[in-house]
Amino acid sequence: MTTGPRHRTRQQHDEIAHYLRTAIREGSFQPGDELPSEAELTRKFTSSRGPVRQAMSALRGEGLISSGRGRRTVVLDNVLTQSFDDVISFSQWCHASDIVPGQVTQRVAREPAEKSLAASLRIEEGDPIVSVFRLRLMDEAPAMVERLNYPFEFGRHVLAFDTDSGSIYQELIDQGVDINRASRTIDAVGANDDDARLLEVPVGTPLLRVRRRAFTTAGDVIESSDDRYLPWKASFTMNSTRGNPSSMSLISGD
Amino acid sequence: MTTGPRHRTRQQHDEIAHYLRTAIREGSFQPGDELPSEAELTRKFTSSRGPVRQAMSALRGEGLISSGRGRRTVVLDNVLTQSFDDVISFSQWCHASDIVPGQVTQRVAREPAEKSLAASLRIEEGDPIVSVFRLRLMDEAPAMVERLNYPFEFGRHVLAFDTDSGSIYQELIDQGVDINRASRTIDAVGANDDDARLLEVPVGTPLLRVRRRAFTTAGDVIESSDDRYLPWKASFTMNSTRGNPSSMSLISGD
Incomplete structure (x- = not known):
């Protein structure tokens, strides 16, 4: 030492x-x-x-603060950006936030896609998918429950991977999967039995839910996921300025 | 007719x-x-x-779909943008979404700022603020509970305004207030007694919370607000592409 x-x-x-x-x-x-x-x-x-x-x-x-020559240093506008890697990967986001990520795999399965998941992945009902259910940790404490679903074409790389060892995203990249873009929908949901048990909170506790779909450059769906965060562990933030349309939209429900 | x-x-x-x-x-x-x-x-x-x-x-x-010459029409990337007006104003957002906005004012008050609100508004504890507490409606149904707080300098315009008549944002603009930028933080929270009564849901129901601060061009704080949506009435969505940092960040909690 x-x-x-x-x-x-x-x-x-x-x-x-x-x-x-x-x-x-x-x-x-x-x-x-x-x-x-x-x-x-x-x-x-x-x-x-x-x-x-x-x-x-x-x-x-890092572009977070002004050069401050001759006066006090000031926090810069629009500093709250998130890299594409951080959008997809909890592990990468944690590293960027000076947090040690962790994971406890609950279940990895190859199984037939049920109807709504098939629609989200743009495959046929009953086509094989790979699903992963993990508890994610921040600095060793429960923080998020993640449910990942992949068409078999992409998910086969996950079956061969030790999901307790770290980032599935990095593994997919390493395997040559072309992860080009992602859409996210953010809302709130009460903890169900599994969420509550893993996050060590009462059933019904409000969680911040992030549903994500990732796409190849050609538009194929790589992933359809559901991440549920303890809201005191993570929140979303963004800045908007007059004249710039915001890339995040509040959308109305059904 | x-x-x-x-x-x-x-x-x-x-x-x-x-x-x-x-x-x-x-x-x-x-x-x-x-x-x-x-x-x-x-x-x-x-x-x-x-x-x-x-x-x-x-x-x-509107830039939502491709020109589709010679083939089928395709939904364009990054179509989910939100104008600055929509970021600040529930009324304007509803209009843009083909929804009829409504409001039922619960309380408008001039009162001294408590400590944390004073810090958020960058005024002294005990300085006068104007606070507004309203139930917001989408197509006549309860959808959101809003708590708005303004330093008196800006809030005085609100005291003179009929808050049951519509958009406070529009009124502030009409009064010449320079609303230039805003920051938003999004998380989840359980309905408290007031939220539950107004939104007609049980106490503890998960709500999508949006806390917003609005600023003048000079950086003065105009507003510090807390909006709580029924999550089946509204959610946030955004697209991200490799190579573009996302303007929305997931940030870790305390």
């Missing part, structure tokens, strides 16, 4: 950057807000100016 | 366009999906080709 000043400095720089990144992501510092001054941050982290400046430099590089 | 073929044709064209628009918005037809053929639509609506072509032309003009 490395010790000494060099290591200590590195730790502090990461710690300060993580604190600021999280505060911005979670909205404690909103676009336009001034960040705490160098002096305030050195006091808060009992640090010298070096690590504070290193942390600010990292955030500047 | 006008009757005769001219009127009948007009009605059918609108009806067909409304059917297709709604099916696309609600995801029954996804990007890349082919629309029903002209022949299928004429059968479905017992229509001649004229109104079907008029409807398709309208949707083409």
Whole structure:
């Protein structure tokens, strides 16, 4: 294990950057807000100016904050973006958020598609699919229940994969599956028996539900999934500006 | 009342366009999906080709579908956009979705800001705010409970407005308030006593919660609100494509 000043400095720089990144992501510092001054941050982290400046430099590089030359540093507008990988992959999203992802597989099956799932995957009722049911963890705590469904053409890669070992998305990419776009629908749903047991909450607890379909460039459906988050573990956020149509739509129910 | 073929044709064209628009918005037809053929639509609506072509032309003009020259018409990618007006205004969003909006005001008050609201509005604790609590209706049925809070500087316009008459957003615009951008955070929450009574559901029913802050161009906070939708009345949807960072982010909780 490395010790000494060099290591200590590195730790502090990461710690300060993580604190600021999280505060911005979670909205404690909103676009336009001034960040705490160098002096305030050195006091808060009992640090010298070096690590504070290193942390600010990292955030500047990530496009989160202004260059701040001659005045206080400001949180930039529209900083809340999510890469395509993060849209599809819980594991990748966690890594980007400084969270350790985990998974406990409940069930992996090859089975015939029931009617509504077949329609969503654009295959025939009864055609084979691969379905995966996993509890997902954030920093070792239950956070989300995921139900993934793949037409056999894509799902066969999943059958050969240890679903307790990590990202199915990464495995599909590694197997050459062309994941090009995705649609997401977000609403709220009460925890059913399985959700409640795995997430360790009462049945009926409000969960944030994200249903996702992923497509190849040619428009074939790769995946139809249902993710249910504990709402205190994750929420969606976005900024909109006059003159820019928002790429997220509120749509009316049936 | 006008009757005769001219009127009948007009009605059918609108009806067909409304059917297709709604099916696309609600995801029954996804990007890349082919629309029903002209022949299928004429059968479905017992229509001649004229109104079907008029409807398709309208949707083409709205950027929802491909030009379809020589082949079937296809739903376009990234069609799910929402104008800035729709982001802020439930009334405007309803109008854009062919829904009649309504409201039943529960309470309008001038009162001192409590601590967390003051922080969100960037004013001092105890400074005066105007708060509005309304039940919102979609086609006359309960759909959403809204809690709006304004610093007095902006809220004074609301005090003078009949909040049962329609859009507060429109009134603020008419009064010259510079509403330039907004941030939204989306999660799930159980109905509290007030929500449950107004929405006519049991306490604890999962609701889709949208918390919004609106800003002037200069960065002043105009509004801090909390909207709670019955999830079968509204959901969020968006498309993402590889290579484009998504403007909506899933963020981790505290």
